[in-house]
Amino acid sequence: ADTPKIGAAVYGLNAEFMQIWAAALENHPAVKEGKVEVTVFDGRYDALVQQEQFETMITQGYDAIIFVPIDIEAGATAVQLAADEGIPVFGSNTRVNSDQLTAYVGSDDVQSGYMEAKYVLDQIGCTGNVVIIEGPIGQSAQIQRLEGNQKALAECPDVKVVEQQTANWSRAEAQTLMENWLTAHPGEIAGIIGQNDEMALGAIEAVKAAGLNVSDFAIAGIDGVTDALLAVKAGDMASILQDGAAQAQGALDLAIKAVQPDYEPMSPIWEAYPDMPWNGGADAEYSVPWTPVTLDNVDALLELRQ
Amino acid sequence: MADALLEVNGLRKQFGGVVALSNGRFVLQPGSVHALCGGNGAGKSTFLTIVMGIQDRDGGVIRRNGKEVHFEKPSDALDAGISIIEQELSPVPAMSVAENIYLGREPAGFLGRIDFATMNKNAQALLDELHFDISAKSLMMDLTVAELQLVEIAKALSYDAEVIIMDEPTSALGEAEADQLFAAIERLKAAGKGIIYVSHRLSEIFRIADSYTVFRDGAFVGDGAIADVTRESLIQMIVGRPLTEEFIKENTPTEEVTLKVQDLNTRGWVRDISFEARRGEILAFYGLMGSGRSEVFERLFGMSPNEGGTISLFGQAVDFASPKQAIDGGLAFVTEDRKGTGLVLSGDVRANICLAQLEQLSRGQAMQSRLEADAAQKMIEMFGIKTASDRLEVSGLSGGNQQKVVLGRWFLTNPKVLLLDEPTRGVDVGAKREIYRIMSDFAAAGGTVIMISSETDEVLGMADRVVVLRDGRISGTLDRAQLSAETLVHLAA
Amino acid sequence: MTAQTDKQRDARAMATEFAQKYGILLALVLVCVILTFANEYFLTGRNIINVLRQTAINGILAIGMTFVILTRGIDLSVGSVVALAGVVSASLATTSTTAGIAGAPYPALLALLAGLIVGVAAGWVNGIIVSRYRVPAFVATLGMLSAARGLTLLYAGGKPVPALTDGYRYIGTGDILGVPMPVVIFAAVFFVALWVLSQSRFGRQVYAAGGNPHAARVSGINVNRVKLMVYVISGGLAGLAGMILAARTGSALTQAGIAYELDAIAAVVIGGTSLSGGVGKVTGTLIGALLIAVVNNGLDLMGVESYYQQVIKGGLIVAAVMLDQARHKQS
Amino acid sequence: MTAQTDKQRDARAMATEFAQKYGILLALVLVCVILTFANEYFLTGRNIINVLRQTAINGILAIGMTFVILTRGIDLSVGSVVALAGVVSASLATTSTTAGIAGAPYPALLALLAGLIVGVAAGWVNGIIVSRYRVPAFVATLGMLSAARGLTLLYAGGKPVPALTDGYRYIGTGDILGVPMPVVIFAAVFFVALWVLSQSRFGRQVYAAGGNPHAARVSGINVNRVKLMVYVISGGLAGLAGMILAARTGSALTQAGIAYELDAIAAVVIGGTSLSGGVGKVTGTLIGALLIAVVNNGLDLMGVESYYQQVIKGGLIVAAVMLDQARHKQS
Numbered sequence A: 001a002d003t004p005k006i007g008a009a010v011y012g013l014n015a016e017f018m019q020i021w022a023a024a025l026e027n028h029p030a031v032k033e034g035k036v037e038v039t040v041f042d043g044r045y046d047a048l049v050q051q052e053q054f055e056t057m058i059t060q061g062y063d064a065i066i067f068v069p070i071d072i073e074a075g076a077t078a079v080q081l082a083a084d085e086g087i088p089v090f091g092s093n094t095r096v097n098s099d100q101l102t103a104y105v106g107s108d109d110v111q112s113g114y115m116e117a118k119y120v121l122d123q124i125g126c127t128g129n130v131v132i133i134e135g136p137i138g139q140s141a142q143i144q145r146l147e148g149n150q151k152a153l154a155e156c157p158d159v160k161v162v163e164q165q166t167a168n169w170s171r172a173e174a175q176t177l178m179e180n181w182l183t184a185h186p187g188e189i190a191g192i193i194g195q196n197d198e199m200a201l202g203a204i205e206a207v208k209a210a211g212l213n214v215s216d217f218a219i220a221g222i223d224g225v226t227d228a229l230l231a232v233k234a235g236d237m238a239s240i241l242q243d244g245a246a247q248a249q250g251a252l253d254l255a256i257k258a259v260q261p262d263y264e265p266m267s268p269i270w271e272a273y274p275d276m277p278w279n280g281g282a283d284a285e286y287s288v289p290w291t292p293v294t295l296d297n298v299d300a301l302l303e304l305r306q
Numbered sequence B: 001m002a003d004a005l006l007e008v009n010g011l012r013k014q015f016g017g018v019v020a021l022s023n024g025r026f027v028l029q030p031g032s033v034h035a036l037c038g039g040n041g042a043g044k045s046t047f048l049t050i051v052m053g054i055q056d057r058d059g060g061v062i063r064r065n066g067k068e069v070h071f072e073k074p075s076d077a078l079d080a081g082i083s084i085i086e087q088e089l090s091p092v093p094a095m096s097v098a099e100n101i102y103l104g105r106e107p108a109g110f111l112g113r114i115d116f117a118t119m120n121k122n123a124q125a126l127l128d129e130l131h132f133d134i135s136a137k138s139l140m141m142d143l144t145v146a147e148l149q150l151v152e153i154a155k156a157l158s159y160d161a162e163v164i165i166m167d168e169p170t171s172a173l174g175e176a177e178a179d180q181l182f183a184a185i186e187r188l189k190a191a192g193k194g195i196i197y198v199s200h201r202l203s204e205i206f207r208i209a210d211s212y213t214v215f216r217d218g219a220f221v222g223d224g225a226i227a228d229v230t231r232e233s234l235i236q237m238i239v240g241r242p243l244t245e246e247f248i249k250e251n252t253p254t255e256e257v258t259l260k261v262q263d264l265n266t267r268g269w270v271r272d273i274s275f276e277a278r279r280g281e282i283l284a285f286y287g288l289m290g291s292g293r294s295e296v297f298e299r300l301f302g303m304s305p306n307e308g309g310t311i312s313l314f315g316q317a318v319d320f321a322s323p324k325q326a327i328d329g330g331l332a333f334v335t336e337d338r339k340g341t342g343l344v345l346s347g348d349v350r351a352n353i354c355l356a357q358l359e360q361l362s363r364g365q366a367m368q369s370r371l372e373a374d375a376a377q378k379m380i381e382m383f384g385i386k387t388a389s390d391r392l393e394v395s396g397l398s399g400g401n402q403q404k405v406v407l408g409r410w411f412l413t414n415p416k417v418l419l420l421d422e423p424t425r426g427v428d429v430g431a432k433r434e435i436y437r438i439m440s441d442f443a444a445a446g447g448t449v450i451m452i453s454s455e456t457d458e459v460l461g462m463a464d465r466v467v468v469l470r471d472g473r474i475s476g477t478l479d480r481a482q483l484s485a486e487t488l489v490h491l492a493a
Numbered sequence C, D: 001m002t003a004q005t006d007k008q009r010d011a012r013a014m015a016t017e018f019a020q021k022y023g024i025l026l027a028l029v030l031v032c033v034i035l036t037f038a039n040e041y042f043l044t045g046r047n048i049i050n051v052l053r054q055t056a057i058n059g060i061l062a063i064g065m066t067f068v069i070l071t072r073g074i075d076l077s078v079g080s081v082v083a084l085a086g087v088v089s090a091s092l093a094t095t096s097t098t099a100g101i102a103g104a105p106y107p108a109l110l111a112l113l114a115g116l117i118v119g120v121a122a123g124w125v126n127g128i129i130v131s132r133y134r135v136p137a138f139v140a141t142l143g144m145l146s147a148a149r150g151l152t153l154l155y156a157g158g159k160p161v162p163a164l165t166d167g168y169r170y171i172g173t174g175d176i177l178g179v180p181m182p183v184v185i186f187a188a189v190f191f192v193a194l195w196v197l198s199q200s201r202f203g204r205q206v207y208a209a210g211g212n213p214h215a216a217r218v219s220g221i222n223v224n225r226v227k228l229m230v231y232v233i234s235g236g237l238a239g240l241a242g243m244i245l246a247a248r249t250g251s252a253l254t255q256a257g258i259a260y261e262l263d264a265i266a267a268v269v270i271g272g273t274s275l276s277g278g279v280g281k282v283t284g285t286l287i288g289a290l291l292i293a294v295v296n297n298g299l300d301l302m303g304v305e306s307y308y309q310q311v312i313k314g315g316l317i318v319a320a321v322m323l324d325q326a327r328h329k330q331s
């Protein structure tokens, strides 16, 4: 039989996180051994473009699709289109609000939001002022991470959120924002909750540019991009690693299984995460655990990036 | 006596600090052609555009058929039976002739669908009736300046207005076309219409006008019937002082050939052009519009590709590939379309005057602003350019003064050979005389002037020799001794 | 001038017109031919439907943009208006209790009307600022780009409006005789625009207002009103496009339409309409929009890697226009 | 004309000039005054430094854009060139073994030179396509926007180039007598541009080529070369801005500079430079860039909610230009 064709529609490939995700997919043992053929489609940060790429994959008779939508509410129609043609769709990284998804491999953003905020709050002793730098308003990651942030904040009623604003996942925007906040609240800000690493890194640069000590601030981000790992190593911030590679490879294992029922998973991730059992590929949901990046594991993680 | 078609009193207008019009006064009777005279910048166009509702007034009264009116926009004036041929041609380039003529009042049917067939037919009929040889379907951007002017005339006439304003309608025309216009004006007059006519060609005024009004420096100077005034006294009213002779010609041509052109072809249809121009000579190119005169100049100046033929300048074979090379070779070219290829309208007077001399006015990359200012000042004085300061945008200058700015630019380059394409277009009598004097001095000092002109008077008054073109070929070359209006017209047609 | 030269002129004019009309069409055909050989799926009925559907939204925006650009203007706000109209109309057509407004879902027609009104209103504001207050179109519509996005987020509380009724979704997912509704609507908009620009008085006024505003005014045309109208048209079409987008994807996103203005303007300019106004055709815009969609579709079909895609896409579009320009010159 | 009216004329002319030059400056001052009262920190030395630093990158881009727009062009590619130049130069100045190229880190000056060359090269390609092949600037630079972004991602493999050397970072984080380097560089660029546009021969050619290309050509100006040069300048400055950005943020990001072209063009247009060419000043651009930065900074300082920020920002900028326009008319 032909090698199965599996398409991956991801919301956008311009940022490092999805780049790691896509690279992991290409490096999956099954791909390397030529058992399957994968093609990654760049959704260019547009829900409609992603839907159109589904149409293209359907036209070409792809056997299965891995889907990373831009937003939880933005992919249901695309999934439906594929389901109507009998093509199984596997979610990865970001959920889709659809009951047609065959399975989903991801990490709970609410949880990471909670973890990073908790870290910041612990550092400042559950008292003082914090700021939150948000992702693009309305995106599910922003909504859920904020929910997690707020859950942690609720546990520290003495902590005041003095500023909360979007920097659109962008380091440069966050840097500007933080520069202005540091002026508006001189000496008042103790904690900085960045909803992703890029923005936390921007905040760090702003702190440095203002001539302040980074160690006087508790700063956290999410994702574990390479620069953040370096910053953790330098003691500037905390990050919560989202294992995009595991999300990608897990979804691919599931997708192959759907096409070839006798397939056994080939990715090493199932061994790396005992908390996430394969279960014969039959579960509807696989939750890749978050890994707080600490001085203990940062070197090992950096090693993986080489 | 019945109400005048139009009666204007005390019209005022300022632009920034510039008083363009301080007392505009004018009365137009039915069935008459009334010439509005005045030097460049006298305020004629300002006056007329205010009457048309194109600009606001600062004060003054306009009465139409005895009733005071206030036009806020041109459509109000159109509704009141007034139409205009503006001094500055204003085509919509990507539209056809017919669409331009009927712009804003296209014959329309169901749902506002335009009846193109009728429109084209009407437009063609109108053009044919005026004996204007233009296809109603051609695009405006494909027309020459002269043809654009004809379309504007046809358009103004098509409104069937009672008052028709013509602001220098013939400045871009040759005499044959002007004659068609005059015939049309006669018909309108006979039909009881009133025409306000502006022209710096006084012979036209004496030929067609019944009465005149003169403005000077924005104010009314006098009016009366043409029959009661002589050319000299009218000139004196316009210029403000007596002007003895209109043409000044003191150069004496030598035998030394500066420019020799042989079998030149260009633009595909201009063929076998051969002539020579001499030191100290004013050589005129005469011909009907579209005879190819401008094409020859453009070729000489490196603006169109070589399609055969040789050019030699001071005995050296040359073939300029760009205007830059031509300028460096000692040529200067005053183009006929000052808005299209002449002026940078958004630039100031100084920048426009210095434009072709940037290298000479700079040291390395640094412009020497003293030199620029001096150069501009020199040209402003030499041509009597009427402007409040050399830092004013040229778009704020009157048409004739804009023309002088272009002339100033090219004189500044100290050329050896001057190519002038309708150099006195839109220039008032006083200034024309100045230009003739400058041309004459230039030739007398050893320069060579080659001039295109459609005004027979000008050719007769200034040229040492004349090359006549017809349909892209030379139909004859005349010496000054052989010159007469009849031979010119005969060779050209 | 003799009759002979007249004929010559006519022939010349026709050749020019042909090149102007069909130069970029040839580029489009060329790209299509190459893609047909390069990929077996490209020239299948299904993929053609895909391409057309993928052209629809940008095409509708680009048609509105054509009107604006013909008058020397520009409308940067269309992307934001797409989002605003989408969110507002969707809030009237959602079965979600949190995202809808009281009483929703209302009948689809009502919701669609609301979206249209939002688009028209945004365009009207743009138009007034440009025509009455003489603010450069770039600034005025950039302001609206920012403001309409902010209003979208405010209105929707930063969250998408999901779960739209089937009636509403029909404009995005339905079809007429196998032709998807977005394509049907796009075709309708195109033919109306074609008629308006080439046959109607208003069309002449648009060309004149852009080609020479002074001449238009002196000819009695109310140039300010024409300018106002083109922004209203662009806004209204952006509203329509926003609703089709929401209906297609099944929910109205606050992030919808970001940077759509660029593609829309690109389609117009590729199609030969001059940014300095007065020159251009809506057929050119159609071809421009198709070219963009075909290139996107083709590169996806062939599975070209995303980074290369961006390089190739940039190069292809420039090359297509270069081809077009070369033809212009030659003629 | 008497001497008296002559004086009157001069006074009036000066008033007009003042309004044209300073209309938008008054808007800027007004906004600053309001913000000074609204927020105690606005008029502190520290915040002023912030605002200037935040103006620098957009300001540098906008100055390059001013040259381009003065010749009737537009450069949409600056944002992508920012990223490309940033990534390439950073790869020569990183201590990271994976992101750098063999032998990196090289001396900072070498890395900076490389970035500049990248910018100039991109601009040169734009310029050739626009001036020689007569592709509309919008299309040519839109192509480059796409292509340069793709090249950036390809070059860097989609990952940032981190860990830049201190020498390199100096242009982003260093200071001279307390004035941050980006501000110093911006000031230098500004004054050079000011001189070039107002005092140099090339400046005269730029204005003429934009005001009336035909007339410029007839007057012996090589319009094509002028056009080429302005894109080279814009590209080079975009390269410079990209390196400052990388130096400021500490690593060169592949998604840096997205949509920067819009802010740069906005600064130019707000500053009174006409998109139809030939008219404008680099001082206006400076004021436009400052206005944008001040509005952003002020809204952040006052802690305005992000939804409202976008609405207010859009409104404010339009209002400022409206004020400017009203003054023009009045005079």
Ligand SMILES: Nc1ncnc2c1ncn2[C@@H]1O[C@H](COP(=O)(O)OP(=O)(O)OP(=O)(O)O)[C@@H](O)[C@H]1O
Pocket (backbone or CB within 6 Å): B015, B016, B018, B019, B020, B021, B038, B039, B040, B041, B042, B043, B044, B045, B046, B047, B087, B386, B387, B395, B396, B397, B398, B399, B400, B401, B426, B428
């Ligand atoms: N838009 C404007 N801005 C500034 N000044 C202007 C403007 N329009 C006209 N002027 C000035 O008003 C005066 C009168 O100009 P106008 O065009 O009415 O003269 P004119 O009599 O028609 O001259 P010409 O015979 O040269 O056409 C001139 O000095 C001119 O500089």
Ligand SMILES: Nc1ncnc2c1ncn2[C@@H]1O[C@H](COP(=O)(O)OP(=O)(O)OP(=O)(O)O)[C@@H](O)[C@H]1O
Pocket (backbone or CB within 6 Å): B144, B145, B146, B172, B173, B174, B269, B287, B288, B289, B290, B291, B292, B293, B294, B295, B336, B454, B471, B472, C005
């Ligand atoms: N036989 C022909 N073939 C092609 N084009 C022609 C022909 N005769 C005339 N033309 C057109 O007429 C125009 C000639 O105008 P040109 O400006 O050279 O005439 P001119 O002699 O300078 O007269 P004027 O300047 O008074 O119009 C050209 O642009 C050309 O398009």
Ligand SMILES: [Mg+2]
Pocket (backbone or CB within 6 Å): B044, B045, B046, B087, B167, B398, B399, B400
């Ligand atoms: Mg006049």
Ligand SMILES: [Mg+2]
Pocket (backbone or CB within 6 Å): B293, B294, B295, B336, B421
């Ligand atoms: Mg001519």
